[in-house]
Amino acid sequence: MFLMLQGRGFMSLILLIEQILNGLQFGIMLFLMAAGLTLIFGVMGLINLAHGSLYMIGAFCAAAVAGMTGSFLLGLIAALAGAALAGALVELVVIRRLYRKDHLDQVLATFALILIFSEGTRWIFGSFPLFLDVPDYLSGPITLPGGIQYPLYRLALIVIGLAVGLGLYLLISKTRLGVQIRAGENDREMIAALGIDIAKLYTIVFALGAALAGFAGALVGAIQSVQVGMGEPVLIMAFVVIVIGGIGSIKGALIGALLVGLTDTLGGIFLPEVMKLFFDPSTATSIGSSLASMAIYVLMAAVLVLKPAGLFGARA
Amino acid sequence: MKVMTMAATAVLALGLTSAQAEPVKVGMITTLSGGGAGLGIDVRDGFLLAVKQSGNSDIEVIVEDDQRKPDVAVQLADKMVQSDKVDVMTGIIWSNLAMAVIPSVTAQGKFYLSPNAGPSALAGKGCHPNYFNVAWQNDNLHEGAGAYANFADMKKSFILAPNYPAGKDALTGYKRFYKGDLAGEIYTKLGQTDYAAELAQIRASGADSVFFFLPGGMGISFLKQYKDSGIDLPVVGPAFSFDQGILQAVGDAALGVKNTSQWSKDIANETNKAFVESFQAEYGRLPSLYASQGFDTANLLLSAMAKADVSDADAFRAALEEADFRSTRGNFKFGPNHHPIQDIHVREVIKEGDVYTNKIIGTALTSHADAYWAECDM
Numbered sequence: 001m002f003l004m005l006q007g008r009g010f011m012s013l014i015l016l017i018e019q020i021l022n023g024l025q026f027g028i029m030l031f032l033m034a035a036g037l038t039l040i041f042g043v044m045g046l047i048n049l050a051h052g053s054l055y056m057i058g059a060f061c062a063a064a065v066a067g068m069t070g071s072f073l074l075g076l077i078a079a080l081a082g083a084a085l086a087g088a089l090v091e092l093v094v095i096r097r098l099y100r101k102d103h104l105d106q107v108l109a110t111f112a113l114i115l116i117f118s119e120g121t122r123w124i125f126g127s128f129p130l131f132l133d134v135p136d137y138l139s140g141p142i143t144l145p146g147g148i149q150y151p152l153y154r155l156a157l158i159v160i161g162l163a164v165g166l167g168l169y170l171l172i173s174k175t176r177l178g179v180q181i182r183a184g185e186n187d188r189e190m191i192a193a194l195g196i197d198i199a200k201l202y203t204i205v206f207a208l209g210a211a212l213a214g215f216a217g218a219l220v221g222a223i224q225s226v227q228v229g230m231g232e233p234v235l236i237m238a239f240v241v242i243v244i245g246g247i248g249s250i251k252g253a254l255i256g257a258l259l260v261g262l263t264d265t266l267g268g269i270f271l272p273e274v275m276k277l278f279f280d281p282s283t284a285t286s287i288g289s290s291l292a293s294m295a296i297y298v299l300m301a302a303v304l305v306l307k308p309a310g311l312f313g314a315r316a
Numbered sequence: 317m318k319v320m321t322m323a324a325t326a327v328l329a330l331g332l333t334s335a336q337a338e339p340v341k342v343g344m345i346t347t348l349s350g351g352g353a354g355l356g357i358d359v360r361d362g363f364l365l366a367v368k369q370s371g372n373s374d375i376e377v378i379v380e381d382d383q384r385k386p387d388v389a390v391q392l393a394d395k396m397v398q399s400d401k402v403d404v405m406t407g408i409i410w411s412n413l414a415m416a417v418i419p420s421v422t423a424q425g426k427f428y429l430s431p432n433a434g435p436s437a438l439a440g441k442g443c444h445p446n447y448f449n450v451a452w453q454n455d456n457l458h459e460g461a462g463a464y465a466n467f468a469d470m471k472k473s474f475i476l477a478p479n480y481p482a483g484k485d486a487l488t489g490y491k492r493f494y495k496g497d498l499a500g501e502i503y504t505k506l507g508q509t510d511y512a513a514e515l516a517q518i519r520a521s522g523a524d525s526v527f528f529f530l531p532g533g534m535g536i537s538f539l540k541q542y543k544d545s546g547i548d549l550p551v552v553g554p555a556f557s558f559d560q561g562i563l564q565a566v567g568d569a570a571l572g573v574k575n576t577s578q579w580s581k582d583i584a585n586e587t588n589k590a591f592v593e594s595f596q597a598e599y600g601r602l603p604s605l606y607a608s609q610g611f612d613t614a615n616l617l618l619s620a621m622a623k624a625d626v627s628d629a630d631a632f633r634a635a636l637e638e639a640d641f642r643s644t645r646g647n648f649k650f651g652p653n654h655h656p657i658q659d660i661h662v663r664e665v666i667k668e669g670d671v672y673t674n675k676i677i678g679t680a681l682t683s684h685a686d687a688y689w690a691e692c693d694m
Contacts, residue, residue: 015520022512119349127353129536129565134544141546149519151544154512223541224509225533225565229350233507265513272502281501289479289503 014148019269020262025154027261028161032216033234034241034253035168036209042248043184043205046095047103049110051213051238052231053117058083058214059221059230060121063132072135076218083214084207091206096199114232122228129227132218157219164212165254172250181205185248237264240296244303246313255311260296267295339374340626342617343396345389345417346407348381352532354561355409355606356381359431361599362610363406369594370618378402384409386416393417397424403626404429406613409606411435411454411482422446425629427636431613432606436485439655440688446629448636448654450613452578453686454482455489457554460576460660460680461527462493465552467680468574471496474523474549476514478530479503486529486554492687499523504530509537515545525549531556536565543569550574555674558665560604563672570665570672578656579608579645580663580676587642602673608644615641647683653692657685 037051061082066075090113098106133139134153141149172178180201183191192198217231224230241260245252272288279287303311344363347356360379367375378400382389389408396402404427408414414433421428422444434453438444465473475490475498477483483503491498499521502514518526526549530538535557542551555577563570581592581602591611595603603611619641624631639650651657660681663674 012520015516018516018519019513022510022516025512026510122349122353127357128561129354129533131565131567133540133567139544141544149546151512151541151546153544220509223537223544225536225562227533227536227565228353230509230533233509268505268513269517285501285503286479286484289505293479293505 014146015269017146018148018150019265021150021154021158023262023265024258025158025161025261026265027258028158028165029216029220030234030237030241030261031165031254031257032161032212032219033238034245034257035165035250036212037238038242038245038248038250038253039181039205040209041242043181044095044099044202046098047106047110048095048209049107049235050090050113050117051209052235053114054083054087054210054213055217055231055234056121056228057086057117058217059132059226060125060130061214062218062221063130063226064125066132067130072138072222075132076215079214079218080211083217084211086214087210088203088207090210091203095206096202099202118228125228127228129225132221132226134222153223160219164215168212168250177204237296240300242310244300244310246307246310249310249312252310252312259299263295263299264292268292271295338625338627339376340404340617340621341400341402342375342377343393343400343402343405344377344379344407345382345392345396345405346379347384347409348379350384352384352409355432355532355604356407358561358604358606359407359409359610359613362595362603362607362612363431363614364610365591365595365598365607366611366614366618368598370614372618372621375618375621379407382408382413384413386413389413389417390420393421397421397426402426404617406431406617408433411485412480414438415481418447419444427626427629427632429613429617429636431609433482434655434686435481436686436688439653439686440691441693443653443692443694445633445654445694448616448650449656450616451609451656452658453655453688454485455492456656456660456684456686457556457576457578458486458489458527458529459493459684459687460662461552461554462490463660463680464574464576464662464678465490465494465496465525465527467678468525468550468552470494470525470550470552472499472522472524473497473527474499474501474518474521474525475527476500476502476504476530477528478506478508478534480506482531483529490527490529493681494527504534508534511538511541512545515541515547518549519545519547523549526551528553529556532562536562539566539569539573552576555579555605555663558663558674559606560602560673561606563665563674567672571667573665574677575663575665575674576660576680577605577663577674578658578660579605580661580674582674582676583644583646583661585642585644585646588644588646591644602671612641612643612645612648615643651685651689653686653689653694655686655689657683660684 058079062075062079065078138153142152241256245256271292272285275284275288380392406429409432411433418428427446430449432451434449439453477486552574555575558575620635623635661676662678662680664677666675
C-alpha cells in the first residue's frame with residue numbers, strides 16, 4: 001500500500017499543487033461572498049440570509065446581458081450593477097425596518113426575501129438553467145512551470161479575487177468611506193452624533209456587499225450552472241467562513257475563506273486516499289467522501305473551541 | 317394528420333366514457349419550485365398533455381409542489397389521501413422523496429404510478445402490488461452506459477456520482493455491466509458545483525474514459541469545467557445530464573457526448589412523433605425524457621381506466637399490468653415487479669440549427685429488465 005503511494009510520488013506532487021490552486025480559487029470566490037456578508041453584519045448588525053439571492057441575481061444579470069451582447073465583460077458589469085441596484089433597493093424597502101429588531105426577525109424577513117427572489121427570478125427567466133460560458137480569451141488550460149496543466153479561467157479568478165480583496169483593503173483603510181465604515185462597526189451612536197448620515201452609509205455598505213456577491217455569482221456562473229437556488233449552498237459556506245474568520249472582520253473573511261477552500265478541496269481528495277489504507281476501495285471512497293463533507297464543519301468547531309470569537313473577531 | 321389524431325382521440329374518448337362508471341381522482345406531487353423544478357414541470361406538462369388529448373372528462377388531476385423536500389411531500393400525500401380522497405398518486409421525481417411517500421400511500425390501498433424515481437428498494441424486497449414504475453428502475457440507464465462502454469472498447473473508466481442512494485445505484489449499475497478496469501471511483505457531495513479537484517484526479521489517473529451521473533445543475537457545472545480543463549477523454553453518462561432542459565445551458569461542452577436513455581425525441585413511431593409535435597405546439601419547447609415519462613404515465617392510467625373501474629382494485633391492477641397503451645418509447649411492458657422491460661438506447665448530443673439535442677446512434681440493451689425483480693415477492 002505504501003509502495004503504491006510512493007510509486008505515484010511524482011504525479012502526486014503535481015496533483016497536490018493543482019489541488020492547492022483549486023483550493024485557493026474556491027477560497028477566493030468564497031471570500032467575495034463572505035466579505036459582503038461580514039461587512040453587513042459588522043456595520044449594521046444584520047444577518048442577511050438573502051445574500052445568496054444577490055449572488056444568483058449577479059449570475060442571471062451576467063447570463064442575460066452576455067447572451068444579448070455576446071460580451072462577457074459587459075455581463076460582468078451588468079452583474080455588478082444589477083446586484084448593487086437590487087441590494088440598494090432591498091435595503092431601502094425592507095432591510096431598513098429591521099435594524100432595531102432582533103436577529104430572529106431579521107432571519108425571518110431575509111428568508112422571505114430568498115423565496116421572493118427565487119420565485120421572481122423563475123417568473124422572469126423560467127425554470128430551466130441559463131447559459132453563461134467562459135469567454136474565448138480565457139478558456140482552455142495553460143501549462144504552468146513544472147508541466148502543470150491548469151485552466152486559465154481559474155487562474156484569472158484567483159487574480160481577480162485578490163485584486164478585489166486589495167481594493168477592499170484600500171477602500172477600508174485609506175478612504176473617508178472606509179473610516180466611516182470602521183467607525184460604524186465600533187460605535188454606531190457616536191458616528192451618528194458626529195453628523196454622518198448613517199442611513200446613507202448603510203445603503204452604501206449594503207449595496208457594496210451585494211455587488212461583491214453578484215460579482216462572485218457572475219464569475220462562478222461561467223463555470224457552473226446559472227439556475228434558481230444556486231446561491232444557497234454558497235451562503236452556508238460563507239457563513240462558515242465568517243464564523244471561522246470572526247464576524248465583522250474582512251481580514252478574517254479572507255483567511256477564513258482560504259482555510260475553508262483548502263480544507264474542503266484537499267479533504268475531498270486525501271481523506272478517501274487515507275481511508276484506502278484501512279478499507280477496501282469502495283468502502284473507503286464512501287467513508288472518505290462522507291468525512292470530507294464534514295471537514296469544514298469540524299474545522300469550524302475546532303476554531304470555535306480555541307477562539308470563540310473566531311480567528312480575528314473582536315466580539316465574543 | 318391532425319384530423320386523423322383528432323378522430324382517433326374522439327374514438328378513444330368515446331370508448332373510455334362508455335366503460336367509465338365513476339371519475340378517477342389523481343394526486344400529483346412533484347417538484348415545481350427550487351433547483352429541480354424543471355424536471356417536475358416537464359413531468360406535469362407531459363401528463364396533462366396526455367389527459368387533454370384523451371378528451372376524457374372522468375379524470376381529475378390535483379397538482380401540488382413538494383419543493384424537493386421529503387417532509388413537504390409526506391404532508392401533501394397525507395392530505396391527498398385523507399381529505400382529497402384520491403384514487404391514484406403520481407409525480408415524484410426524487411428517490412429520497414419517493415421512499416418517504418410511496419410505501420405509505422400503497423399501504424393505504426392507493427395506486428402509485430411513478431413517472432421518474434425508481435429506487436432499488438422498491439423494485440426488490442420492498443415491491444408492492446399497487447406500485448408501478450413507468451420510467452425505469454434507477455440502475456437501468458447506468459447499466460446501459462456500462463454496456464455501451466464495453467462496446468466502445470473502454471478499458472479504464474473513471475467513474476463518479478453524488479454520495480446519495482441514487483448515486484450509489486448509478487455506480488453499481490455501471491459496474492454491473494462494465495467489464496473493464498476502474499481508473500478511479502469517486503462519490504462527490506450532493507449539490508456540489510465545483511469539480512476542479514475531481515478533474516485533477518481524472519487527469520492524473522491515466523483513465524481512458526469518464527462515466528458520470530450528476531443530474532441537473534451538477535452535470536452542467538461538471539461538463540463546462542470538463543471542457544475548460546482540457547481533458548480530452550470520451551465521456552459517457554445517463555440521459556439525466558443531457559436532457560432537453562439543460563443542454564442549452566451546457567452548450568458546446570456537451571457536443572458529441574454519448575448518453576443512454578429509454579426515450580429520445582427521434583424514436584421512430586407514430587405515438588412519439590405526435591407527442592413531440594403536440595408538446596412543442598402546446599408549450600413552445602422540445603420535450604425532455606421527463607416529459608415523455610409523464611405522458612406515458614397518463615396514457616397508462618387512461619388505458620387502465622378504459623378497462624376497469626378504479627374502485628375494483630384487483631381488476632384495475634390487472635388492467636395496469638397489461639400496459640395496453642402506446643408508449644412514446646415503442647416497446648414497453650411491465651416485469652413481474654411492475655417495473656418496465658424496455659430498450660435502452662445510446663444517444664449522441666448534436667446541434668440542430670441553434671438548438672442542442674440528442675440523436676439515437678444505437679441500442680445498448682434490448683428488452684432490458686432490472687436486476688431486482690427476482691427478490692420481489694408479490
